[in-house]
Amino acid sequence: MDETGEIKEGEKMKVDDVVNRIKERFECEVKVKEIPCGAKKIKRTHIFVEIKREDFRKFMELLFEIQDYPHFAVISATDLGEQMELLYHFTIDYGKQNDEKTISLRIKLPKNDLRIETITDLIPGAMISEREIHEMVGVEFIGLKDTRHFFLPDNWPEGKYPWRRDETFPNDMLNKLDETWKEGDKNE
Amino acid sequence: MLTGAFEVIWYIAASFLISLFAIPFGLLTKGIDRKLAAHMQWRVGPPVWQPFWDVKKLFQKETIVPEDAISWLYNAAPILCLASTVTILLYIPLGPFPPILEGHGDVILILYLLTIPSLAMVAGGFASSSPFASVGAQREMVLMMSYEFPLAATVIALVWKISSLYPQEAAFSLTAFARHPIWNIMGPFGIVGAIVLLIVLLLVTTGEITKVPFDIAEAETEIAEGVFVEYSGRNLGLFYLADAVKTVVMSALIVAIFFPYNLSPLLTPNISIPSWGWAIVDFLFFLLKLEIVIFFCMTFIRVSVARFRVDQVVKVYWGYLTLASLLALILIALDVML
Amino acid sequence: MSEHTYSIPVGPLHPAIHEPITLKIDVEGEEIVGVDVFCSQVHRGIEWLGMNRNNPIQNIYLAERVCGICNVCHPFCMVQAVEDASGIYPPERADYIRAIMAELERIHSHLLWAGVAAHEIGFDTVFHYTWALREKVMDLIEYLTGNRVTKAIMMVGGVRRDISEEGKKKIKEGMQYYLEKFAKIEDIYLNDPTIKMRTRDIGVLTREDALRLCAVGPLARASGVPKDVRQDFPYGAYADYGVKAITPDTYNGEIHADVFDRIIVRLLEVKQSVDIIKWAVDNLPSGPILAEKNLVKLKMLLKKAEGEGIGRVEAPRGEDIHYVRLEKGKDPYLSWKIRAPTYNNVLPWIPMLLGGQIADVPIVAASTDPCMSCLNRVTVVDEKGRKYEITKEYMHELSVKKTRRLMRNANRSF
DSSP: OOTTSOOOGGGOOOHHHHHHHHHHHOOOEEEEEEEEETTTTEEEEEEEEEOOGGGHHHHHHHHHHHOSSOEEEEEEEEEOSSEEEEEEEEEESTTSTTOOEEEEEEEEEETTOOEEEOOTTTOGGGHHHHHHHHHHHOOEEETOSOOSOSSSOTTOOTTOOTTOSSTTSOGGGTTOGGGSSOTTOTTO | OOOHHHHHHHHHHHHHHHHHHHHHHHHHHHHHHHHHHHHHTTSOOOOTTHHHHHHHHHHHSOOOOOTTSOHHHHHHHHHHHHHHHHHHHTTSOBTTBOOTTBTTBOHHHHHHHHHHHHHHHHHHHHHTTOHHHHHHHHHHHHHHHHHHHHHHHHHHHHHHHHHHHOTTSOTTOHHHHHHSOHHHHOOHHHHHHHHHHHHHHHHHHHHHTTOTTSOTTTOHHHHTTGGGTTOOHHHHHHHHHHHHHHHHHHHHHHHHHHOOOOSHHHHTTTOOOOHHHHHHHHHHHHHHHHHHHHIIIIIIHHHHSOOOOHHHHHIIIIIIIHHHHHHHHHHHHHHHHO | OOTTOEEEEEOSSOSSOOSSOEEEEEEETTEEEEEEEEOOSOOOOHHHHHHHTOOHHHHHHHHHTSOSSSTTHHHHHHHHHHHHHHOOOOOHHHHHHHHHHHHHHHHHHHHHHHHHHHHHTTOHHHHHHHHHHHHHHHHHHHHHHSOSSOOOOEETTEESOOOOHHHHHHHHHHHHHHHHHHHHHHHHHHHOHHHHHHHTTSSOOOHHHHHHTTOOHHHHHHTTOOOOHHHHSOOTTHHHHOOOOOOTHHHHSOOOOSHHHHHHHHHHHHHHHHHHHHHHHHTOOOSOSBSOOOHHHHHHHHHHOOEEEEEEEEETTEEEEEEEEEOTTOSSOSEEEEEOHHHHHSTTHHHHHTTSBGGGHHHHHHHTOOOOOOOOOOOEEEETTEEEEOOHHHHHHHHHHHHHHHHHGGGSOO
8 A cells, every 4th residue: 555545456365365375374164255245236345354362463473564554443252161263353455446355353362361472562552452351250351451441440349250151250249330339439 | 050969979870870780681582592593503492581590590509609719709799799790881882872971981991891890700719719610710811801802992992083074073982883883984995994803703702701702601511610610609690781781881882883763754754653663663673673682692602603612712813804804994995095 | 540530431322422331431620531442231131042942033023123123134143154154145136135225324324424424513403404314215115115113024045035127216216316415415524514513523533543543435435445355255135236335535545534524435335335236226136035935934944054154244333243052952042142233333433532521522422323213102292182002003103104104106206
């Protein structure tokens, strides 16, 4: 991309190129999902990549090679029982007609070691999402400077994670929201 | 001449009477302003009597004093604000009636008195110990300092003209303006200068009664009513009344300086009614003049522009309006010399 | 931080910020030297409900209540994700009706925003005027869907209501109305000196910052990033139309990346939406509007389905993204993540506000168009001495009557 935001034709990247570049570097599973839409059946492309936790930062480097500023959308988390799955949603090649692709980066973390490096040093905009995952499912982001609660109140009990499906789910708080604020709480 | 105890009683009664006139009329003016503004904004608006209900409601509500506030100052500020505003009215001629305290003070005194309501608001704002109120109080001070110069320049220019023509008059008295309407004594330069001064004074009035675009001290969407943010109940009601009276004061001042005409000299040859009847006609005409002035300096301006920022307000007052008033001063000086 | 610094809390209850979010602003005099954002006021746990309690059909209506204003894009986005996951794709006609609804929403949302922005800078006349113009599109929406606000039009594999020939005529009339009024709105917002005074070079978000902080929607576009999901990643009927992202340089050839540029972008998008709607109405394909008409069967299909899908929609405020994962044999989703546009547009507040004045806070915060829901209507009325209470039932009755009246008068211009 040049200064004015105009995109040169030559920079367009085929889906296969992206997939090949990922496969060259990493031992991973890449799924491509193409969905036709509208009367002209133009395809929109979702790329799902599953990688190991150790390769995470290296993958981020690759992403930055593909695009100057890969757009970070959000992290979604799924509780799979023994594992916690994090899905980083990125989009690349934005700003070009019909040419954007989503890259969803899947990382599975064992429940007893929920740790992963932060990406806020590369993409500061990821801060809110990392703080959210930190408070909702209890993943520790190594290097995340600001670990205060963002969506949950400050006096939220420690070790309770509302998006998990195990014993840390705050069952005793269901339907008792009025009781979460107690007299004399610091943030009343 | 009145003397002694009788004089004191008369002044007390007069202050009381003038409050009885100024407060309801101020509230009615507010109602008319809201109705007119609403129609100019493509909506219906509240009934004209709405401000009366608002005041009634405020006086019935609980008055809350914040824990950290300096309570004596916090409670005194609204009373001081209303009292000083009513006091100014004692020095201003109301249509056919000369000022009640005629001879006791002049235009300079009025200029000083005009700062007291603002100072009361500043004191109340700082006393309420809220960050919003503090910002509002600071802004009120900035605003006050900004419009003082154009206001003073306007008054001085006109007084100078009158005193140069009629050295026998007590130059700084407002009744001198009534005896010699400025439009009659000005030459061509002076007329232009006077028109400029009238516009300056109208814009200063908008700032004085803190309406958009100069309502930075209240600025609802920015600092949540600023100085009034902590005020409630009776205290807020008093500020509300003071604001209503201040509108009357400022417009009466403009009318006294620029439009001191009465209907009676014009109509007396044709129609014959008793002199008290003429007093009523002139007074009603005076009220009409007030409403017209208020329409231009309040309603019309506030529906047609956006609120300025603090630096822009200062720029407008210290920059454009000061320049304009100095220019008018020069024009009037030319008029005096030629 | 020096000793002259003190902090002002803006929100959660503040006339300028209409939603529960807190900005802690450190100021020195009038200048802003520090900004911090807090949410944690009202988290409604919508994703949790979708993952633990509701079935997918119920979730459509839940998604509609994520935001009162973006009540098409959230369900749109969610059904897209569910369709991807389950393979139940909508017919073409449904695609076009969805696009029409989404664009009507964009018109009303942008006009609403423009009004709010005018109010934030104290220009109430423009605020009332813009909102009065907005009533036309609200009436149109009510006529087409039966509701002013929550439209309840989306369904997995299609839409719930068709657009009749009369409806087409009314939409075209409405669009003509906006084309006529557009010149006036443009003149008010882009030529008024006081609006320019308050918005030009205020709240600048550089292109670099917009990219780094992942800004989306009109905010990013005003900073010169031509990013629009409808253009980059077209879905439904937009793939056929070929939307072009609007950046302020299309208007006057320059990018200041300030609040004024955001006004330009949004106003031009209103015009763009009018064009898209007119095109979609003219090219509306015939055919069914639902892939699976039988709701019970649809529900069973969704229960059996397994897979994951990502829905992306360009909401009026920017890119909206939903991730849905279906689990075989269970009604609630295994996973559901909603990423509303404001989620990404909150962090850019910090560079935009730093160095500004307190007076800029409302308009800068509003310039990202933070999402809010405003659904309250009047409860007690005292008119000419008569006192009566408007209950929820009475309100409902009145609304039904009004909708019927609109339907009846469909032939007449409204």
